[in-house]
Amino acid sequence: MPESPDEQRVAAEYVAALVGELARIAHGQGWDTLRYLLEMAREEARSIVVAREPTRRRK
Numbered sequence: 001m002p003e004s005p006d007e008q009r010v011a012a013e014y015v016a017a018l019v020g021e022l023a024r025i026a027h028g029q030g031w032d033t034l035r036y037l038l039e040m041a042r043e044e045a046r047s048i049v050v051a052r053e054p055t056r057r058r059k
Contacts, residue, residue: 009052016045 003011023038 005052005054009049012045012048012052016042016049019045 019038019042023035023042026032026035026038
């Protein structure tokens with residue numbers, strides 16, 4: 001069964017954090033291509049977070 005948007009958002013936040021840490025490790029090792037790919041994965045996860053955020057009501 002598919003997860004709810006809230007569960008998807010939480011999972012995407014977790015993935016973004018993990019991939020961000022891996023990107024920092026890759027950067028420290030001088031692995032520029034791997035760092036770039038991991039940063040792109042982090043951005044994709046962040047875009048999922050934004051897409052799953054509840055819409056806010058305007059006053």
